[in-house]
Amino acid sequence: xxxxxxxxxxxxxxxxxxxxxxxxxxxxxxxxxxxxxxxxxxxxxxxxxxxxxxxxxxxxxxxxxxxxxxxxxxxxxxxxxxxxxxxxxxxxxxxxxxxxxxxxxxxxxxxxxxxxxxxxxxxxxxxxxxxxxxxxxxxxxxxxxxxxxxxxxxxxxxxxxxxxxxxxxxxxxxxxxxxxxxxxxxxxxxxxxxxxxxxxxxxxxxxxxxxxxxxxxxxxxxxxxxxxxxxxxxxxxxxxxxxxxxxxxxxxxxxxxxxxxxxxxxxxxxxxxxxxxxxxxxxxxxxxxxxxxxxxxxxxxxxxxxxxxxxxxxxxxxxx
Numbered sequence: 001x002x003x004x005x006x007x008x009x010x011x012x013x014x015x016x017x018x019x020x021x022x023x024x025x026x027x028x029x030x031x032x033x034x035x036x037x038x039x040x041x042x043x044x045x046x047x048x049x050x051x052x053x054x055x056x057x058x059x060x061x062x063x064x065x066x067x068x069x070x071x072x073x074x075x076x077x078x079x080x081x082x083x084x085x086x087x088x089x090x091x092x093x094x095x096x097x098x099x100x101x102x103x104x105x106x107x108x109x110x111x112x113x114x115x116x117x118x119x120x121x122x123x124x125x126x127x128x129x130x131x132x133x134x135x136x137x138x139x140x141x142x143x144x145x146x147x148x149x150x151x152x153x154x155x156x157x158x159x160x161x162x163x164x165x166x167x168x169x170x171x172x173x174x175x176x177x178x179x180x181x182x183x184x185x186x187x188x189x190x191x192x193x194x195x196x197x198x199x200x201x202x203x204x205x206x207x208x209x210x211x212x213x214x215x216x217x218x219x220x221x222x223x224x225x226x227x228x229x230x231x232x233x234x235x236x237x238x239x240x241x242x243x244x245x246x247x248x249x250x251x252x253x254x255x256x257x258x259x260x261x262x263x264x265x266x267x268x269x270x271x272x273x274x275x276x277x278x279x280x281x282x283x284x285x286x287x288x289x290x291x292x293x294x295x296x297x298x299x300x301x302x303x304x305x306x307x308x309x310x311x312x313x314x315x316x317x318x319x320x
Contacts, residue, residue: 008168008292009136013303015078016063016171017136018180020289021144022071022163029070029147030202040069043151044202047072050146052221057094059083059133061223063237064180066187067202073184075171077223078134081235088126095129098142140166172295172303174238175284181237182248183288189252197248205248208241251285 009017023029030044044067051074055062061077086094092109095101108114108122132138148161171177185197185205194200198209204222211219218224225244226236237244284294293300293307 008170008307010170010303010306010308011078011080011134013306014170014172014295015080016075016177016180017078018073018075018169018171018184018288018294019136019140019166020071020073020168021140021166024160024163029072029151030067032069043147046150047143047147048202050143054098054139054143055221057097057133058139059086060136060139062204062221063177063223064184064204065202066184066200066204068187068191068193073187075177075181075184076136076139077237078136079235080134083130083134086130088123088130091130091133092126094133095126136168167289168292169289170293170295170303170307172293172299175296176294176299177237178239178244178247179284179288180294181244182251183285185248186252186285197245197252205245209245212241251282254282 028040029047030040030042032039032041047067048065051062051065054060059079059082061079062074063077064073064075066073083091089109092101092105096105096109102125104114104118105122105125108119114122144162144166151161152158169180171180181204185200185203188194188200188203189197197203197205200206204219207219207222211217224236225239225241227238227240288294293303295303
């Protein structure tokens with residue numbers, strides 16, 4: 001049975017979510033269709049460009065993404081602190097990047113003389129946009145609608161392009177976040193589309209690797225890594241980037257059927273800090289898409305009231 005979004009997404013439970021959208025039937029989002037040999041590879045650029053453009057306007061950060069042949073993955077962070085800091089004018093400017101907006105609000109933005117009731121109504125509209133700028137449903141809608149429209153125009157057809165509404169998983173703690181991000185970044189490697197993570201086109205791990213080669217502090221438009229969690233730390237993913245990249249490489253070597261390489265002697269610092277045993281970590285990364293929530297058993301129990309749910313379900317990780 002289809003579940004309501006309120007039982008799947010609640011910022012009170014966690015700000016991190018893993019989302020997946022798949023094409024209807026065997027339609028190709030990107031890649032080469034083996035039935036007719038036609039290439040749709042250019043569409044990877046469409047979705048990557050749109051994804052990062054939305055991240056600039058929404059108060060939703062992109063932690064990880066991977067664009068495959070008939071589906072894509074993205075790990076998102078709802079940035080409630082950022083949206084609280086924005087003025088009504090900032091909110092309106094961000095929302096109107098992707099929408100025409102009512103004439104009344106356009107007049108308010110231009111500084112036209114308005115009555116008190118018109119100004120109040122304009123501000124009410126803008127405040128409704130403030131809530132939408134932290135809505136994953138709105139974020140994914142604007143992403144998927146745009147890609148579907150462009151693909152149908154190119155294919156000269158109409159009808160559904162996506163299989164249905166996107167799938168979402170709540171990532172309740174650091175273990176779940178690290179596992180989901182690694183799972184997403186390793187999708188092309190596991191599908192034998194790339195030999196290494198840094199050679200995986202249209203993925204966040206490649207974008208972050210390329211930024212390191214350019215001596216940039218962080219990849220453009222991606223949620224940065226802020227290091228080990230501590231009080232008053234900068235806003236960002238609570239890991240060190242180098243630990244994460246080492247974790248991704250080690251995990252990729254372990255779960256690939258066509259590669260026997262492995263890391264000897266020691267495991268990545270992030271793995272040890274999160275308290276994962278190797279077998280548990282590999283099981284988590286292999287089965288991350290099971291269930292609608294991911295986290296330790298204690299985190300799942302704590303999140304149930306916020307998600308209006310009573311039963312324990314999803315992928316539960318051990319508490320250490």
